[in-house]
Amino acid sequence: MNTQTVSASAARAYKSDVKPVWCPGCGDFTVLSAITKAFAELGLPPEQVAVVSGIGCSSRIPAYLNTYGFHGVHGRATALATGLKLARPDLTVVVASGDGDGFSIGGNHFLHACRRNVDLTYIVMDNRVYGMTKGQPSPTTEPDWDNALTPGGTGLRAFNPLVIALASGANFIARGFSGDPVGTARLIVEAIETPGFSFVEVLSPCVTFRPDQRDWRNAVRPAPVQPTGDIGAAARRLMTDDGFNLGVLYVGSRTPYQTHRTAAPVSPSEIEQQFAV
Amino acid sequence: MNTQTVSASAARAYKSDVKPVWCPGCGDFTVLSAITKAFAELGLPPEQVAVVSGIGCSSRIPAYLNTYGFHGVHGRATALATGLKLARPDLTVVVASGDGDGFSIGGNHFLHACRRNVDLTYIVMDNRVYGMTKGQPSPTTEPDWDNALTPGGTGLRAFNPLVIALASGANFIARGFSGDPVGTARLIVEAIETPGFSFVEVLSPCVTFRPDQRDWRNAVRPAPVQPTGDIGAAARRLMTDDGFNLGVLYVGSRTPYQTHRTAAPVSPSEIEQQFAV
Amino acid sequence: MSEDSAEFGNVSIALTGSGGAGVITAGAMLLDAAARAGCYGMFVRSSGPQIRGGEAAALIRLSMQPVEAQDDVFHLLVGLDWHNIERFAVELPLAANSLVIADPANGPPPEVIIETGARIVEVPLKDMAKAVPNGRPNMVALGLIAGLTGLPEETLQAALAKVLEGKGEKALQASLAAALAGLATSAGLEFDRRLPAATGHEKSRWQISGNQAAGLGAIRGGVRFVAAYPITPATEILEWLAAGLAKVGGALVQAEDELASINMIIGASYGGTPALTATSGPGLALMTESIGLAVASEVPIVVIDVMRGGPSTGIPTKSEQSDLNIALFGLHGDAPHIVVAPASIGDCVFTANWAVHLAESLQVPALVLSDQFLGQSRAIIDQPADLAFATQRLTVETVGDGYRRYALAAGGVSPMAIPGTPGGQYTAEGLEHTPRGMPSSQVTDHVAQLDKRRDKILGFDYGDHWAQITEDVDSDLAIITWGSTAGPVREALNRLRAGGRTFRLIVPRLLAPASPQRMAAALRGVKRALVIEQSHSAQFFHYLRGYFDLPCPADSYHRPGPLPFRPGELVEQIANWSAA
């Protein structure tokens, strides 16, 4: 069964009945659809899935899903999800956030989540702006984008999250586009299926504060190359990438991190013996 | 004048009269010497230099210098230094910290300092351990290093700070070794002279909790290649680097970030006019 | 609500509609027109959770007197449509004599409106707009409201011209035509809340929001470096400062997070530049560790917290006074610092300015507690006085041998060497330290520095600024309140005075350090006190009990947000309390 053949109703079953607060036309609507399509394709029981997010328009997503969810604080979703997955390896844990949540305030957890390589799937809805706080630049914003907080633009080179993910150890790296929900669903399926930390950047236009992003549909294209497992080749590719190549860009083979739980636990009273005089 | 000819007394003038708390034999002693040598070679007036640090054995360094200093909180030195340099572009601002301070709790500021590319020099004394808290693994610690907090080792791939620096935009990247104070001083001189964010990792053994690092003196070698300005080549090189190549490894040409201060400031009462009815 | 602000020359208007209907634009124009007409006024926006496209309401109060609170009821409600109006209903109290303008194109008005008993009049706003080329219903409504409230046509024209300046003559004419259509229609409607014509006024007036006012106060105080991480409802301070600082020769930098922004301003201030950041509860929580660093290393900084509903992410768009505890007590260890709070939109200018002055004079972090209500509301106010504060940062120019940054000077404030000063080299230190700044764990150093840091802020002369003590200062019944709650309390006391009951009102601006002596003096002769605040756990009341020697029994009236205090509610509470 592939994403296209999964029935729309199977996907819809993963949606909650809560109406999103998003602006009409926001890219996040189709990311939501892509996620439900992916869950349906994988046939995940909704109660076995937890979607963890931070704060931002994109981070509102858990409430719109019929899975378990955690809408935490700004920037800490990957850390919260790490604790959840380590304590409950049986669950499928997906993290969802925005470019501000994930790369600005959440940058350290992003680095260390990649490095730790816990079996999580991290979906970042990248709109190169702080949508929820009404239009400030994020790390992925173009240096010359004019706005009230940094008039004339930040003057800073945009952050390349895929390169950082690769450099810090993510095991699966892909880029999707919200205008292509079927393709994005496919990426999410592969991300979930690949063990370890999987990072999926989804270009998801903010129609309100970045109306120029409506043009993204003309800019994106399938990456002209096949996914690679060669970290050097991937580095070269990602460093020169213009940000609009879609598809799986790197798949590694690192073993996911797990905490080792003894199969033969003893009772607390046994370990107390060490204190006996 | 080069580092070797700078008189020892000129360098000593940058030392304060405070006795370091470091363990006898700690690598940080010679990093301190390298820094003073570099300042002497550059002939910096001590009152024009500020050294900002976090918390850790290595971060104690400002008090041992006769420059201005700030011993701040754990992990935030680059942010504090950024504010200082932006407000006072006339000063030479050097940041000093350890691998825990800089790459664990301070990872986000490291990322964004590289990206922001403010004209700072960041020296990290990397001993692959939390020295000050008595021997826990840091992000650069080998995965199998046994310790009380993660018995048997963390099982995590070591963090490669040079790759992250490159990927996030640092303009100068070098590696030194505390056993080579003259070479390290040379790197620091070049780092300070290169505009923008310069990152110098100095391998600095912790003789107390990592006595094995005494062997580093046998492992290090000058990098077999010349510094490059090609980011792709640098990426390839750093990704495959074993951590013991010394020297300048990358020098870019990005323009440093500065806040733009108007040359013709008006008085506050002039801008108040916007509120007048 | 027990009593209404029935007096003449005071009208409250709500304009509601779904996203894109333009109620906020129309509201801003209305306030501007009223300002030109010589009125005072206040403009509060309320909107649903959507970023755009959600329902919104413009809540405007116009008056011939300064306005610091929303009134008990809206006298006029104009519904461009009824989208999600239930969500707002509780924010839109209507009385039987309120007038509701409903557009028949939207069908019958919703039950929540009808059940208020308000008089409902149908006006075909949409049809009227359609009749004007490019006309929009919000402009029709604007004209209608202007007409009903008695704003002169030329003020309306001027307000439209200002906002539509850049949009071209055609857009302006379309809007104006629509507004005039509305204005014309108003003539046929009965409404008893028409404002009188203003008779000119001496003081010049400003139109300003509390967030802008706080930004301006900071610049007046000398702030020239700001580090910013956006957060509702503080973002406008930062955005206003970005432009403002550029003009006065300062700079703003966007930080990666609040941990960075607080450290950036510590760095800038250590370098000699007065520095500030603004945030809200979640951001303040992230900053407390480093605010403690500024306490220990004695670096002046100013942090403005524009409070919103808590705990956690809470209710970002609504006001509450529940960050008092974290502002007073959120730092680990014994970490004395300054906490001040403005008591009105206009007072944000003074208080932010004063905070910079205190921080700089005392080499200490100063926290300013504003809130969403003060910050995001826009008011017409008398132009705030520009006070020049004398003491500023004590620095050393020339340094002899052995500079001691943390010397135990009389008064506790020791001169600071700014980097660049020859011979002044020292290390600013977050560990406990000797007078020279060297780390020390000796009891003598610890006690000496703890004493120093406490004494410098206790011994400072805060003058009369520490509180506003007003209304009937001879009354033996006192009301103690703070921040944005002061506005509605003041109005309630005015009404009670009209009924012959008098109260002393004490609104401390200086919340920390606690000033029990000053408070005791302010309470001299008082028999009972009532503490009023907008928090669920009565944080202010407990703080007063714990740290002040109230010479009289004190009671508490407190409740959380999101609803603002209205004068009527407080009249009732205060009357009941004083009768008990």
Next chain:
Amino acid sequence: MSEDSAEFGNVSIALTGSGGAGVITAGAMLLDAAARAGCYGMFVRSSGPQIRGGEAAALIRLSMQPVEAQDDVFHLLVGLDWHNIERFAVELPLAANSLVIADPANGPPPEVIIETGARIVEVPLKDMAKAVPNGRPNMVALGLIAGLTGLPEETLQAALAKVLEGKGEKALQASLAAALAGLATSAGLEFDRRLPAATGHEKSRWQISGNQAAGLGAIRGGVRFVAAYPITPATEILEWLAAGLAKVGGALVQAEDELASINMIIGASYGGTPALTATSGPGLALMTESIGLAVASEVPIVVIDVMRGGPSTGIPTKSEQSDLNIALFGLHGDAPHIVVAPASIGDCVFTANWAVHLAESLQVPALVLSDQFLGQSRAIIDQPADLAFATQRLTVETVGDGYRRYALAAGGVSPMAIPGTPGGQYTAEGLEHTPRGMPSSQVTDHVAQLDKRRDKILGFDYGDHWAQITEDVDSDLAIITWGSTAGPVREALNRLRAGGRTFRLIVPRLLAPASPQRMAAALRGVKRALVIEQSHSAQFFHYLRGYFDLPCPADSYHRPGPLPFRPGELVEQIANWSAA
């Protein structure tokens, strides 16, 4: 110091020396030998700022009674050398009848020692050690101390054997020979503090530090997931738990910082696993934002704060009770949570266990305030009882339609669906929310959820655990204290009782929520109360004033660290106060 603990069977010993001299090893062996000899005791380490190679002191008190404080003076001081002894002098009070053992190889004893008037006896420790192949002076000193204090030779042998187990027979024999040389020498020295031979005891005893005890309490309470970021003086909790959890089937993960560790435990607990982290002031400050998330989303977590000197980085290796404020009030918004504090090393087991029980039962964060003194001191104690607490997390097994995670259940605790439970899917929410967990800014939801979160912790039955009320419960003079200060206070009261003065002692373990009724009941009949604490700004005293209805006038005795309270100081303070 006004009165000395002159009673028989109680001796305090200090062993000092520069880094590498091995005073800490010798001190640990001495405590172990004393435990085997049937004594109680306490072992405090003190060291300079150096990580290694700096001066250190092993401070040991042995007694036939349980020990919870350092004594007023040291009866015996053995100096392996005098390196930097001035730094320690104030921690090493000596009396005229104290015995100082000085090694003539180190030259004459320093002035700070001589001026105490203590009796100084020279013993050539280094020479004696040299006389033994591979002998070391610290072992000679150990033997000497054992001899002087009357510890049987076989206990010394056993202690040495235990520590040197892995080092081979030769090392053990060398150490033993050196120790026996010291023991032999002791016979020739006069010392009047020899301990009596113990007469066997019923309860089994433990040797444990407060940090280990807290870790054990957590495991007993059911904690099976810990996220860790090291910080002095909390690291040992984490390190002990790393090994302990591995044995009981749990796991510890090292986090990149405290922001991560707090969120990791929230995630783990949301997943159904009781979870904990431990930190100190700076780390706690970083965690407050997310602790607020746990309050709002109602996820149980436990955070242990092992307090150290503040503010900022402060004095990491010394104790202080100055994080009370941040623990109580450090969260933004109105965020009710639990704060508990152990009152002794042994009580760390109970209090940590109870904290897990409260957090899980109430679905709330519980903060445990330990401190450096409790955490890093090692004591010989009676084996703590293993209490089984009944209530644990309320979960749903099967869920009908429309599961409402934040339903307004009676008592405020609503059943939690653990991920994996079919039909229980919900979103844990940090925004204000409806009972279903959907974001809401409606006043009804806000008030209902604020009430719920407050009421559940106010309504809980904390039983007698809320406080230890001991000593003379009929006295009309009360002492109120908390945490590690309780130990020295208790000893001071014992001495005062010996002098015929009696006091009621109240040591609340439950600091938040405030329990004014329980406190009032505990104070029934009390005429005056004295509040004693180790903070510069009297945080506990002000908290009691603000939140409790003390039925009697209360006074405060408070001072900051780094010096511990000694009973004599408190005897004097309490006596003066009660006489006033």
